[in-house]
Amino acid sequence: MECRQLNVELGALPRESWSDVDLVPPDLSPWRCGNADVPGFITLRGTAPGPHLGVVSLIHGNEFAGAIALDRLLRQGLSPSRGTLTFGFAHLDAFDRFDPARPTASRFIDEDLNRVWDPARLAEADAGGSTELKRAAAMLPMLRRFDRLLDLHSMLFASDSLILTPDGGDGAEFAGAIGLGCAIVSDFGHAAGPRMIDHPHFHGPASACLLEAGPHWHRASVRISENAVLGAMRALDMLDRPDDAPAQRPPPSPRARVIVTITARSHAFAFLHPYRGGTIIPRAGTPIARDGGDEICTPCDDCLLVMPTPHPRPGHTAVRLAAPVPMPG
Ligand SMILES: [Zn+2]
Known part of the structure; x- marks a missing residue:
């Protein structure tokens, strides 16, 4: 017998041990057109200058806990006290295909939207390509405006929350400042292609991290996503609502x-x-x-x-x- 270590990646989707579908897909109709120049993206400006925080949900169409959190915050009238805040609903076409009887089938349409962020591929999107490549290319001008990116995801199998960051950038510092207290894990990405957080724009001075909030369709994942958004705004001094005063500071996040x-x-x-x-x-x-x-x-x-x-x-x-x-x- 040997202890072996290999380097390939992809995912398998056995049905057993999935989380149940306890969430109802949100009504995102108010946000579909957006108010910026990218459909599905809403930009809000504070009264004072400051950084641009982007929070993106629905990179995977069946992971709508983060979209529920953003929809809820928008309906509550959240706005930044300074700087610029953009909320994005990335893959509405896949989200619209969500079927609770086949909840993993709407992750993407042609290919994984979180593996297409190679600049060379994006540059050729106009010449044709997948639904996801075209959407990524349409989103890219908006992403280039972000100083910080928080990408909201969730997980199929049982797991504690964690935040992923590309190795070598400032994403881990940003993730730690969000203050969730969950593990912060840096990595070198996936062999199948770069994620949105791996795009060169986020190699500095901009930085990015990806929250895996918890099980896809659990209410706790919505709450953690919402806490992450407010934590990111707080970390960037963009939030001054008294009812959003920080709770007791969690212990420092373990890093790996x-x-x-x-x-x-x-x-x-x-x-x-x-x-x-x-x-x-x-x-x-x-x-x-x-x-x-x-x-x-x-x-x-x-x-x-x-x-x-x-x-x-x-x-x-x-x-x-x-x-x-x-x-x-
Ligand atoms: Zn995901």
Whole structure:
């Protein structure tokens, strides 16, 4: 037997252990046209100068917890005290296809909107391409105006909240300032293509992070998304409503860096326990899964399991493993 580490990624979608659909898709009709030059994007300006914060939901059409949070805040009349705030509903065409009987089918139409952010591909979108590539190219001029980007997502399988940031940028600092207290995990992206947060615009001075709020269709994911938006505004001194005064400060967010992606090689892949995302395995070399004759072990002490997929198909990502990063300062 060997402890092996591979670097391929994709996802598998077994039905068991999904979260139930407890949320109703929101009515986004007031925001579809938008008020900026990109449909689905609403820009609000404060009375004083300041940074431009962009918050984007619905990069994946079936992940509408973040869209519910943005819709709710817009209907409440939220506006920045300074700077500029833009809320975006990215993939309304996929969202419109959501069917609670097939809740994973509307993640995208042609390809994953969060794997198309390669500048060379985006530059060729006018010449043709997928629904998602064209939408990304239409969104790009707006994204280039953002100083900070918070991208709102949720997860299919059981996991604690976490914030993903591209390795090497300032995204982790921004994520920490949001103050959710959940793990902040940096990575080198995905082999299948760059995410929106990986676009070069966010390599500095602009920065970006991606919130995985919790299960796709749970109310808690809406609340965490809303807290993240308000936390980001607070961090940028864009919020002065007294009813939004910060609650007791959470403990500093633990930080980790993805060091290996485990990809299933066979149909026999199985975790040794029903691990929840965010689980930390104390000792390096601890077996966590078997795949045919292979035993898969943790590569480091205090290894954080990033979004394990319970029954991955061969060639698809089973889990990403992250090593702890010392806290700054
Ligand atoms: Zn997503």
